[in-house]
Amino acid sequence: MDAAAEGGTLGNGRARTLEPEMRTRMDRLTPPQAAEPGSTGPELAALDAPTAAAVVELVGVTKGFGAVQALRGVDLALYPGEVHALVGENGAGKSTLVKMLAGVHRPDSGILRVGGVETVFHGPLDARNQGVAVIHQHPTLFPDLDVAENVFMGRQPRDRTGRVDWRTMYREVERLLGTLGVRIGVRTPVKALSVADQQLVEIAKALSLNARVLVMDEPTASLSAREVDRLFAIVRQLRAQGVAILFVSHRLEEIFALSDRITVFRDGAHVITAPAAELTTEATIRHIVGRKLEALFPKEHAEIGQVVLEVRGLTRTGVFRDVGFRLRRGEILGFFGLVGAGRTEVARVLFGADRADRGEIRLDGHPVVIDSPLMALRHGIGYVPEDRHGQGLVLDFPISANVTLPILARVSRLGLLDRRREREIAADFVKRLQVKAAGLDAPATSLSGGNQQKVVLAKWLATDPKVLILDEPTRGIDIGTKAEVHRIVSHLATQGMAIILISSELPEVLAMADRVVVMHEGRVTGEFGRAEANQENVMFAATGQTAAPVGSGVGGNGLA
Amino acid sequence: MNARTRLASLARWETLLVLLLIGTLIWGTARSPYFWQGSNFSVATSTFMERAIMALPMTLVIISGEIDLSVASILGLSSAILGVSWEAGFPLWFCIVLALLTGAAAGLVNGLLVTKVGLPSLVVTLGTLALYRGLAYVVLNQQAISDYPPAFTRFGYGNVNGTQIPWSMLLFLALLAVFAVILHRSWVGRQIYAAGLNQEAARFAAVQVARIKIWLYVASGTMAAVAGIVFTARISSSRADNAVGFELDVIAAVLLGGVSIFGGRGTLLGVLLSLAVVATLRNALAITNVGPEIQGIAVGGLLILSVLGPNIARSLSRGRSRPIAGTRGLRPEPEPGR
Numbered sequence: 001m002d003a004a005a006e007g008g009t010l011g012n013g014r015a016r017t018l019e020p021e022m023r024t025r026m027d028r029l030t031p032p033q034a035a036e037p038g039s040t041g042p043e044l045a046a047l048d049a050p051t052a053a054a055v056v057e058l059v060g061v062t063k064g065f066g067a068v069q070a071l072r073g074v075d076l077a078l079y080p081g082e083v084h085a086l087v088g089e090n091g092a093g094k095s096t097l098v099k100m101l102a103g104v105h106r107p108d109s110g111i112l113r114v115g116g117v118e119t120v121f122h123g124p125l126d127a128r129n130q131g132v133a134v135i136h137q138h139p140t141l142f143p144d145l146d147v148a149e150n151v152f153m154g155r156q157p158r159d160r161t162g163r164v165d166w167r168t169m170y171r172e173v174e175r176l177l178g179t180l181g182v183r184i185g186v187r188t189p190v191k192a193l194s195v196a197d198q199q200l201v202e203i204a205k206a207l208s209l210n211a212r213v214l215v216m217d218e219p220t221a222s223l224s225a226r227e228v229d230r231l232f233a234i235v236r237q238l239r240a241q242g243v244a245i246l247f248v249s250h251r252l253e254e255i256f257a258l259s260d261r262i263t264v265f266r267d268g269a270h271v272i273t274a275p276a277a278e279l280t281t282e283a284t285i286r287h288i289v290g291r292k293l294e295a296l297f298p299k300e301h302a303e304i305g306q307v308v309l310e311v312r313g314l315t316r317t318g319v320f321r322d323v324g325f326r327l328r329r330g331e332i333l334g335f336f337g338l339v340g341a342g343r344t345e346v347a348r349v350l351f352g353a354d355r356a357d358r359g360e361i362r363l364d365g366h367p368v369v370i371d372s373p374l375m376a377l378r379h380g381i382g383y384v385p386e387d388r389h390g391q392g393l394v395l396d397f398p399i400s401a402n403v404t405l406p407i408l409a410r411v412s413r414l415g416l417l418d419r420r421r422e423r424e425i426a427a428d429f430v431k432r433l434q435v436k437a438a439g440l441d442a443p444a445t446s447l448s449g450g451n452q453q454k455v456v457l458a459k460w461l462a463t464d465p466k467v468l469i470l471d472e473p474t475r476g477i478d479i480g481t482k483a484e485v486h487r488i489v490s491h492l493a494t495q496g497m498a499i500i501l502i503s504s505e506l507p508e509v510l511a512m513a514d515r516v517v518v519m520h521e522g523r524v525t526g527e528f529g530r531a532e533a534n535q536e537n538v539m540f541a542a543t544g545q546t547a548a549p550v551g552s553g554v555g556g557n558g559l560a
Numbered sequence: 561m562n563a564r565t566r567l568a569s570l571a572r573w574e575t576l577l578v579l580l581l582i583g584t585l586i587w588g589t590a591r592s593p594y595f596w597q598g599s600n601f602s603v604a605t606s607t608f609m610e611r612a613i614m615a616l617p618m619t620l621v622i623i624s625g626e627i628d629l630s631v632a633s634i635l636g637l638s639s640a641i642l643g644v645s646w647e648a649g650f651p652l653w654f655c656i657v658l659a660l661l662t663g664a665a666a667g668l669v670n671g672l673l674v675t676k677v678g679l680p681s682l683v684v685t686l687g688t689l690a691l692y693r694g695l696a697y698v699v700l701n702q703q704a705i706s707d708y709p710p711a712f713t714r715f716g717y718g719n720v721n722g723t724q725i726p727w728s729m730l731l732f733l734a735l736l737a738v739f740a741v742i743l744h745r746s747w748v749g750r751q752i753y754a755a756g757l758n759q760e761a762a763r764f765a766a767v768q769v770a771r772i773k774i775w776l777y778v779a780s781g782t783m784a785a786v787a788g789i790v791f792t793a794r795i796s797s798s799r800a801d802n803a804v805g806f807e808l809d810v811i812a813a814v815l816l817g818g819v820s821i822f823g824g825r826g827t828l829l830g831v832l833l834s835l836a837v838v839a840t841l842r843n844a845l846a847i848t849n850v851g852p853e854i855q856g857i858a859v860g861g862l863l864i865l866s867v868l869g870p871n872i873a874r875s876l877s878r879g880r881s882r883p884i885a886g887t888r889g890l891r892p893e894p895e896p897g898r
Contacts, residue, residue, distance in 0.1 A: 353764065377766040391764040394757045396824065405754055405765040408747035415746045459765065 054113070055080055055212050055244045056101065056132060061110030063096055070096040073110065074270040076263060078213055078244040083235060085255040085276070086248045088265035088288055089450075089478030094248050097265070098217050101246070102134040103127030115212075133206030137218040139198035143191035148173040150190055151205045176204045180234050196227035203234065214238065215246045220254055221476060224338035224504075225539075232258050250476065251505075252281050264288055289480045299486075299512055302493040305329030307365075309381075309467050309498060311350070314359030319345045320522035323359070327467065327498045332489065334513025334533075335502040337542050341519040343502045344386055347469045350500075351383040352376040363466075377406055382460035384453075386471040386502075392456040393444045400426035400440040403458045429458035433488060450481025457488065468492065469500045474508065486512060506535060520544040573818045577833035581840060588844030595847050598724035604843035606717060606726035606794065610635065610787035610803060612835050613732050614810045615817075616739040617780040619831045622814055623743070624776055625756040625823030626674060626681035632806035633692035634666045634784035639791060640696040643705030643798025652712060660785045666692055667781020671774035689807065697800040706797040716793025728790045735783070740828045748772065756823030812863040813838050838862070 054077040063071040071093045078084050088094050099105045100112075103121035111118055114130045121127040127134075141150045149156075151173050159165040173186045182200050190198060199219055206214055216235075220228045235245055235258060249255055255262060255276070262279055264271040264287040271287045309327040314320070320342035327333050335343045348354045350361065352370040361368055363379055370376050376383070385391035393402055403426040404411050411422045426440050433454045437447055444452055453473060460468060470489065474482040489512065493499055503509045509516055516533045518526040518541035526541030588595040614631045621628050638659040645655040666688070673684045715727050743749040754762040755769045763769050792798050817834035819826025838859055845855045 351764075372766075372768070373764055374766040374768055383764065385764055390758070391760050394754050394761050394765075396757050397754065401750065401754075405750070405762070405767065408750055412747045415748070416741070417745060417747050417750060 053079055055115060057111075057113040057116075058097070058100070058107075059111040059113070061097075061100065061107045061112070063093075063100065063105055063108050070268050071100075071107075072268045074265065074268070076246075076270070076273075078246055080212070080242040080244050081239055082261060083239050083245045083247055083259040085259035085262045086246055086265065087250070087252070087255060087262060087284065088271075089480055092265040092288075092478075093268040094265055095217070096268075098134060098215055098246075098248060101127065101132055101213070101215050103132070128209060128211075131210065131212035132215065133209060133211035133213065134215040134217065135199060135202045135206065135219055137221050139190075139195065139202050141190045141198055141201060144189055146187045146189050147177075147184055147193070147201050147204075148186040150201055151176065151208055153205075172208070173204065176208055179207070180204060180237070182230070182234070194227070195222045196224070196231065199223075199231065200234070203238075207238075211243065213244045213246070215248070217248045218250065218476065219247075220249060220251060222339060224340065226338070226543075228254065250478070252284060253507075255284075256281065266290055285479055288478075300490045300494050302330040302332075302490075302514075303496070304331050304514065305496065308363065309350075310360075310362040310365075311346075312360045312362075314346065314349065314356050314361065316345060316349060316354065317357045320519070323519075323524055325517050325524065325527065327500060329496045329498055330493050331514045332493050332499045332501055332512055334509035334516040335500055335519065336504075336506065336509045336516055336538055337519035339504060340521075341542070342522040343519050344471055345522075346519075347383060347471055347500065347502060350376070350467075350469060351381060353383075377463055380464070380466035381469065382463055382465035382467070383469045384456050384460055384471060384473055386475065388449070388452050388456060392459075393452060395445045396443055398441045398443055399430060399435065399437055399447075399455055402444050402455050403429055403462055406459060406463050425462055426458070429462055430455075433458050433461075434484065448478070448481075450477035450485075453477050453481070453485065454488075457485070461492075465497065467498045467500070469502070471502045472504065473501070474503070474505070506538060510534070510538070518542050574827075574830050574833060577817070577830065577837055581833060581837050584837060584840045584844055588840065588847065591844065591848045595844060600843065600847065602719055602724040602726055604839055605729050608835070608839040608842070609726065609728035609732050610791045610794075611806055611809050611813065612839075613728075613735060613783055613787045613790065614780075614806070615813050615831055615835060616735055616828070617776065617783045618810050618814050619817070619819055619826065619828055620739065620743055620752055621773075621776050621780055622811075622819050622821065623756045623823060623826055624752045624773055625759060626773060626776070627685060627811070627821075628667075628670060628681070628777060628780045629685040629807050629811075630666070630670060630688040630692055631780060631784040631787075631810060632803045633689045633696070634663050634781050635788040635791060635803045635806065636696040636800060637666060637692045637699070638662045638785035638788035639798045639802045640699040640800055642789060642792055644699055646708065646798075647705050652709065656789055659789055660782055663781040663783070663785025663788065664778050665781070667778040667784070668774065670781065671777030674777065675770035675773050693800070693804070696802075700798065700800045702800070704797050704799045708793065708796055713793050713796040716790060716796065728794070731786075731790070735786075736828065736832065743828055752776070753824055756820075756825075758824075809838070809859065812859060816863055816866040818866075834866075 057075075057077040059075055060073045061071055061075075062069070062073050074093065074097065076084075076086075076097065086094055086097065096105060100107060100121075103124040103126050106120065106122075112120065114132070119130065121130070121132075142153065145153070148170050152169050157165040157168045157172070159168075170186050177184055177186065177200070180200060180203065182197075184193065184197050184200065190201060193201065203214070219231060223231065232254075235247070239245060239260075247255070247259055259276050261273060262276050262284060263273040264284065266288065271290075305328055307326045307328050311326075312324045314323040323342075323346050325333065335346075337343050345354070349356045350370065352372045352375050355371065361370060363381075368379055370379060370381070373383070389395060394405065397405070400423055404422050407425075408417070411418055411425060423440055429435075430437065430440065435447070435451050435454045435458065437451060444455060447455065457473070473489070474485050477485070486508075489499060489501065501509065501512055503512075510533055513533070514530050516526075516528045516530075516538055517524055518528070518538055520542055521544060525544060526538065528538060528541075585596075594600055614635070618628060618631065641662045642655050642659040645658050646652065650658075670681075670685055670688055673679050673688075674681045717726070719726050720730060743752065751762065751767045751769075751772055754765070754767055755772060759769055788802070791803055795802075813835050814826075814831050815821060816838065817826065817831035819831060841858060841862070842855050845858060846852075
């Protein structure tokens with residue numbers, strides 16, 4: 001603990017003292033692609049005046065929302081032909097910065113320069129017209145319109161009579177997608193596309209607008225490993241064409257695989273900007289959290305007991321088939337697979353949100369029928385869903401009401417709510433899980449993603465479950481809280497809880513799970529004990545044993 | 561919007577209603593010497609009690625994220641059943657039970673169509689609005705039944721002995737207490753709010769959303785039948801066109817009371833105040849010889865202001881507008897999280 005604190009101060013201090021020096025050095029170093037032929041040559045001549053070369057530059061930008069200071073005088077410069085990663089915990093100010101570049105927020109103070117000229121974005125359209133395109137985590141397209149219509153939304157090519165020139169439009173979009181090397185039908189309605197393909201449509205749209213800056217906000221959050229590889233290939237291609245890319249992500253492996261420079265924000269302030277080659281994962285995490293993390297995935301030893309849950313031949317037609325596994329007391333059973341493998345769908349059936357067509361579920365040896373979440377609750381099964389906002393929380397409810405929602409009957413007397421008891425229960429879990437909030441009456445909307453996740457966890461822990469299903473419990477939450485969630489989960493197992501951990505993050509599964517069940521396209525394709533599970537065999541099973549060994553995108557790098 | 565500002569804005573809304581009520585009272589007093597009299601109070605309240613009774617379950621239905629347009633038709637149908645069974649010679653208590661069961665059954669049909677079949681409540685109850693009224697015409701076959709015993713009709717228009725308080729108002733206050741406890745004190749009430757704010761999250765928290773909604777529709781139908789009995793007693797007559805169009809007044813009063821048409825927000829206190837405002841306004845206009853047409857315009861104007869007011873305030877504060885109505889159960893697209 002002492003060592004950690006010391007390391008933290010050291011890290012901080014070094015970052016601050018090094019910063020000016022580092023920046024001058026970087027000015028000479030960047031943009032990293034400078035030497036490559038075919039990149040934007042002329043601007044690079046002015047090596048001593050880097051501001052002239054930056055496509056977009058923020059200097060001393062601040063932004064506050066009420067009492068909260070989201071950005072405290074941050075600097076950021078994006079150069080043509082670089083992939084610039086922006087990392088930081090939730091609440092570090094990344095989203096605010098992205099929204100500023102998108103023209104949604106205007107800085108309270110500070111300067112925004114585009115192409116060296118000071119400017120103000122009066123709105124999203126303004127940002128777009130000045131060459132800044134933002135790809136959001138969830139694509140913002142018109143689901144019922146086709147790909148080409150989305151790309152040219154609001155500026156369709158016209159023929160002489162003023163009608164939409166469909167042929168030109170489709171030809172142009174086909175050409176655009178061709179340059180990206182992707183095969184998507186231009187007449188396909190967008191709702192029929194995967195999230196990954198929708199992102200590519202957004203990118204095509206940005207390119208058709210001649211975007212010089214592409215801001216990507218957590219683009220890989222819902223992509224499979226293969227889709228991530230494809231996206232990265234396209235990003236690299238755009239980089240070679242001289243586009244400046246700001247890549248916002250929580251996934252350090254991806255950041256190191258892709259980016260040239262890394263900027264870390266903490267609590268709305270700029271901590272460091274450095275070439276990726278000069279940073280290690282360890283050092284980056286230290287900058288992000290401001291302290292040294294002993295271990296990112298603490299796993300306590302838990303006594304593994306009797307079988308609690310047994311699933312045999314579980315089938316939901318068209319979704320998954322013949323799924324079977326056993327879960328024991330004190331065990332963490334990892335569920336790994338690519339997006340769409342059917343893990344969440346299995347969990348939904350176990351929780352009674354969907355019905356199985358065939359198969360058997362046994363709890364403590366007895367066959368059970370789970371036809372509703374209420375039935376699951378009565379059988380002692382809890383489910384922390386993947387979609388926190390849609391399924392996990394009633395965002396407008398205060399923390400206390402969210403925690404007690406599944407156990408209202410228990411905090412009531414003669415049908416009437418006992419508010420004191422309710423607050424006691426909520427306060428107990430808020431304290432145990434260290435939820436950071438203004439108070440029990442604070443609405444869930446006011447919390448950061450990590451703390452919202454803790455509230456969802458608290459809600460299900462309050463039901464005192466025998467089996468707890470966690471669906472991507474750490475997706476989109478910051479590294480510090482992530483470690484806390486891991487500690488909590490690990491601790492629950494030591495108390496005899498049986499846990500199913502669904503995760504798309506392989507290092508997390510490998511570090512946390514006692515056993516790993518791997519799914520691919522609705523079937524279980526592998527089951528590994530803790531000792532035998534490793535990157536290669538798990539990934540091999542997850543890709544259905546047909547694909548080549550895993551690409552660079554998800555390689556390990558000492559996180560575990 | 562955090563809890564405190566929401567509470568503040570709610571408090572402001574209810575304050576506004578109180579001010580509106582006081583204003584109407586002053587205006588009415590100034591315009592007519594008969595306004596501020598006990599007998600007028602009795603008239604004003606008794607003619608409004610059917611609508612007030614139906615507004616109670618309507619508040620819960622709208623907070624749960626649904627709507628019930630068929631209440632006035634259920635009122636008409638149960639009034640018709642009451643009349644036909646009375647004329648057939650059954651004892652009055654039996655006729656009343658039959659009318660209540662009719663209302664409950666009509667509500668159950670609504671509830672099943674909305675939850676089990678999954679149709680939008682706006683469409684379902686628009687359909688049953690026509691259907692139940694049509695059944696009332698079939699049952700009564702153009703006749704009016706009006707030979708009710710005096711004890712029954714006195715309950716409709718009479719006052720509690722020695723006071724100017726109508727019997728129907730006592731009934732309303734008792735029902736108000738029941739609904740207020742359910743909505744604001746019981747755990748079912750909490751689940752109703754949860755269902756209205758985020759149906760999916762409520763379902764994933766083991767709330768039996770469908771069952772709650774079915775019961776709310778049954779309550780709505782039953783209260784419509786209660787209102788039907790009161791109405792029949794007050795005008796001493798069962799006619800197929802009893803209380804046509806009352807659903808609009810009921811929904812208007814609920815929305816004016818600060819209940820969000822999108823579900824999840826609102827209180828019975830607000831609805832009570834808005835009922836008082838609408839009743840007083842209509843009475844003040846009537847007593848100064850303003851016709852029902854103008855009364856309708858005034859109430860309609862108030863309603864639009866009440867729905868527009870918060871929306872305008874919100875869009876001004878956010879710098880963008882939001883859809884007035886979505887598709888399913890009249891709810892907007894979920895807002896993306898922070």
